[in-house]
Amino acid sequence: MNEQRRFKVAVVGATGAVGETMLAILAERNFPVSELVALASERSAGGEVEFKNRKIIVQDLATFDPAGVDIALFSAGGSVSKEYAPKFAAAGAVVIDNSSTFRYDDDVPLVVSEVNPREAKNRPRGIIANPNCSTMQLMPVLKPIHDGYGIERINIATYQSVSGAGRSGMEELGKQTAELLNFQQIEPKKFPQQIAFNLIPHIDDFQPNGYTKEEMKLVWETQKILGDKNILVNPTAVRVPVFYGHSEAVNIETRKKISAEEARALLQKAPGVKVVDERKAGGYPTPVTHASGTDPVYVGRIREDFSHPRGLNLWVVADNIRKGAALNAVQLAELVAAE
Amino acid sequence: MNEQRRFKVAVVGATGAVGETMLAILAERNFPVSELVALASERSAGGEVEFKNRKIIVQDLATFDPAGVDIALFSAGGSVSKEYAPKFAAAGAVVIDNSSTFRYDDDVPLVVSEVNPREAKNRPRGIIANPNCSTMQLMPVLKPIHDGYGIERINIATYQSVSGAGRSGMEELGKQTAELLNFQQIEPKKFPQQIAFNLIPHIDDFQPNGYTKEEMKLVWETQKILGDKNILVNPTAVRVPVFYGHSEAVNIETRKKISAEEARALLQKAPGVKVVDERKAGGYPTPVTHASGTDPVYVGRIREDFSHPRGLNLWVVADNIRKGAALNAVQLAELVAAE
Numbered sequence: 001m002n003e004q005r006r007f008k009v010a011v012v013g014a015t016g017a018v019g020e021t022m023l024a025i026l027a028e029r030n031f032p033v034s035e036l037v038a039l040a041s042e043r044s045a046g047g048e049v050e051f052k053n054r055k056i057i058v059q060d061l062a063t064f065d066p067a068g069v070d071i072a073l074f075s076a077g078g079s080v081s082k083e084y085a086p087k088f089a090a091a092g093a094v095v096i097d098n099s100s101t102f103r104y105d106d107d108v109p110l111v112v113s114e115v116n117p118r119e120a121k122n123r124p125r126g127i128i129a130n131p132n133c134s135t136m137q138l139m140p141v142l143k144p145i146h147d148g149y150g151i152e153r154i155n156i157a158t159y160q161s162v163s164g165a166g167r168s169g170m171e172e173l174g175k176q177t178a179e180l181l182n183f184q185q186i187e188p189k190k191f192p193q194q195i196a197f198n199l200i201p202h203i204d205d206f207q208p209n210g211y212t213k214e215e216m217k218l219v220w221e222t223q224k225i226l227g228d229k230n231i232l233v234n235p236t237a238v239r240v241p242v243f244y245g246h247s248e249a250v251n252i253e254t255r256k257k258i259s260a261e262e263a264r265a266l267l268q269k270a271p272g273v274k275v276v277d278e279r280k281a282g283g284y285p286t287p288v289t290h291a292s293g294t295d296p297v298y299v300g301r302i303r304e305d306f307s308h309p310r311g312l313n314l315w316v317v318a319d320n321i322r323k324g325a326a327l328n329a330v331q332l333a334e335l336v337a338a339e
Numbered sequence: 340m341n342e343q344r345r346f347k348v349a350v351v352g353a354t355g356a357v358g359e360t361m362l363a364i365l366a367e368r369n370f371p372v373s374e375l376v377a378l379a380s381e382r383s384a385g386g387e388v389e390f391k392n393r394k395i396i397v398q399d400l401a402t403f404d405p406a407g408v409d410i411a412l413f414s415a416g417g418s419v420s421k422e423y424a425p426k427f428a429a430a431g432a433v434v435i436d437n438s439s440t441f442r443y444d445d446d447v448p449l450v451v452s453e454v455n456p457r458e459a460k461n462r463p464r465g466i467i468a469n470p471n472c473s474t475m476q477l478m479p480v481l482k483p484i485h486d487g488y489g490i491e492r493i494n495i496a497t498y499q500s501v502s503g504a505g506r507s508g509m510e511e512l513g514k515q516t517a518e519l520l521n522f523q524q525i526e527p528k529k530f531p532q533q534i535a536f537n538l539i540p541h542i543d544d545f546q547p548n549g550y551t552k553e554e555m556k557l558v559w560e561t562q563k564i565l566g567d568k569n570i571l572v573n574p575t576a577v578r579v580p581v582f583y584g585h586s587e588a589v590n591i592e593t594r595k596k597i598s599a600e601e602a603r604a605l606l607q608k609a610p611g612v613k614v615v616d617e618r619k620a621g622g623y624p625t626p627v628t629h630a631s632g633t634d635p636v637y638v639g640r641i642r643e644d645f646s647h648p649r650g651l652n653l654w655v656v657a658d659n660i661r662k663g664a665a666l667n668a669v670q671l672a673e674l675v676a677a678e
Contacts (some may be wrong), residue, residue, distance in 0.1 A: 153646050157496035157588035159538050159577065173536075178520055181513075192620035197512075197581050198627040199498050201588075201640055201654045206618040210599060210642030232646035236588040236654065238498065241580050242536050249496035249540075249575040249588075260549060279545040281531035288537040301540055303549030307492050307571035315540045315575065 006034035007337060010069045010093070012084065013076030014038035014049050014058055017167045018098060021326035022073050027052045029330060032337060039064055040076065066091035071333050074098060075325065089126030096128050096332045098325055103129040103221060110224050112139040113331035114271040120335045128332050133324030134158050134214065134237065134246055135221040137297045140272040141316050142252070146226050148266060150255030152310075153232040156218060159240045159247040160203060161287060164320050165190060170243055177241070191239065200239040212237055245287025246320040250313065257310045260302050267299055272323070276300045285317040297323055345373035346676060349408045349432070351423065352415030353377035353388050353397055356506045357437060360665035361412050366391045368669060371676060378403055379415070405430035410675055412668050413437060428465030435467050435671045437664055439552075442468040442560060449563050451478040452670035453610040459674045467671050472663030473497050473553065473576065473585055474560040476636045479611040480655050481591070485565050487605060489594030491649075492571040495557060498579045498586040499542060500626060503659050504529060509582055516580070530578065539578040551576055584626025585659040589652065596649045599641050606638055611662070615639045624656040631658055634666055 009026065013019040019040075026033060038049045038058045045060035061080070066072070066088040074081050074088075075098035085095045085102070102108040102125075109119040110129045120128050131139070142151060162169035168190045176186045176196035186194055193200050203214035211219075218235040240247075258266075267275050274296040276285045285291060285298030297318040305311025318324055348365065352358040358379075365372060377388045377397045384399035400419070405411070405427040413420050413427075414437035424434045424441070441447040441464075448458040449468045459467050470478070481490060501508035507529045515525045515535035525533055532539050542553035550558075554574040562568050579586075597605075606614050613635040615624045624630060624637030636657040644650025657663055 155494045155590050155646070157575075159498070159579070174520075177516060181517055181520065193625050194627050198625050199579065199581060199586050200625060201586070201623050202620065209645070210618060210640070234590060234644045234646035234650065234652065236496075236590075236640065236652060238586075238588065240498070240538065242538060247538050247540070247577075249577065251494050251573060251575075279549060281541065284540050286532050286537050286539060288533050301549070301575065305573045306548070307494070307573035311573065313573065313575060 005337070006032040007070040008035045008037070008068055009033050009333070010037040010039055010066070010072040010088070012039045012061060012072060012074045012080065015040045015044045015047060016075060017163055017170070017321055018075040018325045020049065021321050022075065022329055023049060023051045025322070025326050025330045029334070031330060031333060037064070037069065066093055069093040071096065071336055073329050073333065075329070085127055086125070094123070094126055094128065094336050096130060096329050098130045098329055100132065100217065102127050103131065104224070110221060111332055112136055112225055113328055113335060115139045115143045116225055116227070117335055120332055121339065130325065130329045130332065131221050131225060132214070132217040133164055133320040134160060134248065135218050135225065136324045136328055137246060137316055137318035137320070138222065138248060138250065139225050140270055140297050141267060141299050141314060143226065144266045144270045145252065145254065145258060145263065146228070149258045151231055151252050152255055153253040154222065154234065155251040156233065156235045157249045158235065158237045159242070160237060161240065161242040161245050161320055162195060163244050164246065173241055173243065195239060195241055197241060201236065203237045203239055211235070242287050244293070244319055244321060245291035245317055246324060247287060248316040250316055251305055252312050252314070253308055254310045254312065258312055260304050260312065263302050263312055267302070272297055274298050275302070277302050284315060287317060291317045291319045293322070294319060295322055295327055344676070345371040346409040347374045347376070347407055348372050348672070349376040349378055349405070349411040349427070351378045351400055351411060351413045351419065354379045354383040354386060355414060356502055356509070356660055357414040357664045359388065360660050361414065361668055362388055362390045364661070364665050364669045368673070370669060370672060376403070376408065405432055408432040410435065410672050412672065414664065414668070424466055425464070433462070433465055433467065433675050435469060435668050437469040437668055439471065439556065441466050442470065443563070449560060450671055451475055451564055452667055452674060454478045454482045455564055455566070456674055459671055460678065469664065469668045469671065470560050470564060471556040472503055472659040473499060473587065474557050474564065475663045475667055476585060476655055476657035476659070477561065477587060477589065478564050479609055479636050480606060480638050480653060482565065483605045483609045484591065484593065484597060484602065485567070488597045490570055490591050491594055492592040493561065493573065494590040495572065495574045496588045497574065497576045498581070499576060500579065500581040500584050500659055501534060502583050503585065512580055512582065534578060534580055536580060540575065542576045542578055550574070581626050583632070583658055583660060584630035584656055585663060586626060587655040589655055590644055591651050591653070592647055593649045593651065597651055599643050599651065602641050602651055606641070611636055613637050614641070616641050623654060626656055630656045632661070633658060634661055636662055
């Protein structure tokens with residue numbers, strides 16, 4: 001990195017759960033910011049966000065002139081990205097986009113910082129896509145296994161926290177929980193069913209094949225990030241009443257047999273991954289005890305799958321707002337800054 | 340059933356979550372009871388339980404004489420079953436035991452009422468074992484598929500409610516949730532980690548192979564109930580902050596290909612099973628909206644697994660205290676009464 005250079009950084013969607021964490025992580029990691037611009041919809045404009053203990057006035061995205069912005073981190077939903085990301089890119093900014101809008105376009109790289117960082121450089125449209133949270137946390141774990149043993153098939157059941165649905169998702173879990181404990185009636189708004197003390201096997205829209213779009217993201221994004229269209233992925237995505245941290249019960253089948261011991265040794269060296277795997281109480285990661293508010297992807301319950309000659313089971317947990325979204329976006333900005 | 344005959348029924352563990360529900364279900368289904376005896380440990384003896392709107396005094400199991408009891412429903416933990424079930428059987432009672440103590444003994448049948456009812460008759464020790472909740476709900480769903488298409492392998496991730504750990508499990512979720520909403524410190528007691536707003540991938544003891552005993556129950560019991568040692572089962576069992584109702588993300592591989600449509604048609608006719616499977620908001624079962632307090636096993640999210648030529652996905656939800664324990668025990672008593 002050019003030690004001298006500092007960057008004008010725009011955060012679009014700065015008042016959201018991910019946007020706010022982007023600001024916190026830019027500060028934490030001392031990203032070389034010359035100027036920080038916080039942008040949001042007209043409704044949120046005029047409010048304040050915090051960056052390095054200073055208040056920053058939120059500006060209206062619709063009337064903001066992107067000229068001079070070096071790096072723009074977008075996390076304001078698909079329609080905002082679709083309209084504004086190309087404008088920022090045309091004005092010369094590198095856009096790092098957290099929505100699914102551009103993820104499956106061939107001329108937009110989809111990058112997990114520890115997994116396929118070099119692809120971030122090849123961005124003909126000036127846009128780098130940030131993967132979906134549930135795929136994101138899986139990639140640093142699967143990458144070294146795929147490189148060494150060849151992953152053929154992945155069976156995955158997710159346990160996804162409400163913060164994946166943004167601040168309103170967290171508010172709904174908190175509100176419903178309090179209402180139920182006070183013997184009040186609840187009314188689902190953000191989620192299609194009651195989420196407090198319940199589970200919902202339905203995230204994002206249903207597709208004609210019976211999978212949800214959230215499930216298909218795991219298929220499409222895993223193949224794109226690992227650069228292998230032959231990897232088969234069978235996902236079930238479920239929302240659970242947890243505030244922060246996505247968990248995944250993962251079963252993989254490899255071309256070459258990998259033992260639990262070999263997997264553990266490999267993952268202990270994997271960048272961004274922390275192995276928590278003792279066969280005793282607490283010897284495994286959970287959203288609250290490990291993931292929430294921290295950076296690594298945690299993996300435990302590593303064991304050979306005795307139902308398949310080359311099967312392996314993993315339990316993968318990470319903070320979906322940090323590594324699953326904001327942290328990786330800032331890490332991508334660091335890659336751009338280091339060019 | 341001989342319409343005249345009525346039975347002296349003992350419920351052992353009558354003050355527990357399952358025992359209490361056994362009493363309710365015996366009443367609901369009008370089981371032909373001549374006398375109802377409620378038994379528990381010395382600690383609970385002298386208290387009252389309700390049966391058909393009448394109070395029944397709980398007696399001390401240790402000093403109770405089992406002579407004359409026709410049917411004894413045990414749900415008081417493994418050590419109680421181990422000591423007292425043989426005594427009740429020796430005194431002439433048919434014991435229906437909800438613990439895991441006898442489940443894997445060759446001379447004790449393990450029976451799900453809709454699946455292998457005829458095996459209940461063959462009980463040389465006078466004991467019929469009631470399967471574990473997570474296996475129980477899976478069996479009525481898998482049985483017709485296995486019969487018609489041959490199940491070779493099952494990959495399953497569970498989402499198990501706290502009532503599976505008994506009343507103290509429910510109390511711990513309620514207490515921790517209220518404490519956290521009031522910004523108090525919590526202290527895990529019943530569960531190995533915080534359960535409120537969290538997940539715990541650890542139920543029952545770890546085994547040398549890295550699976551937990553709860554996971555191994557799914558392997559052993561599925562093979563025994565379906566009568567096929569060749570069925571391969573790969574489970575991950577996870578406790579979730581839900582009060583009632585276990586959910587399971589199930590992937591099966593069959594010998595003969597089964598389409599989603601064929602599976603749906605087959606399951607619509609399966610006894611004890613209810614298909615809830617529309618590809619829209621709410622078109623799938625959840626613990627709160629369907630399972631809690633009801634009898635059927637619900638199945639939804641039925642879709643072909645595009646990662647395997649003969650793969651199928653299912654989402655299975657049931658009330659773990661009812662079909663998963665008390666209801667099936669009473670259904671087994673009905674089989675005995677009908678002999």
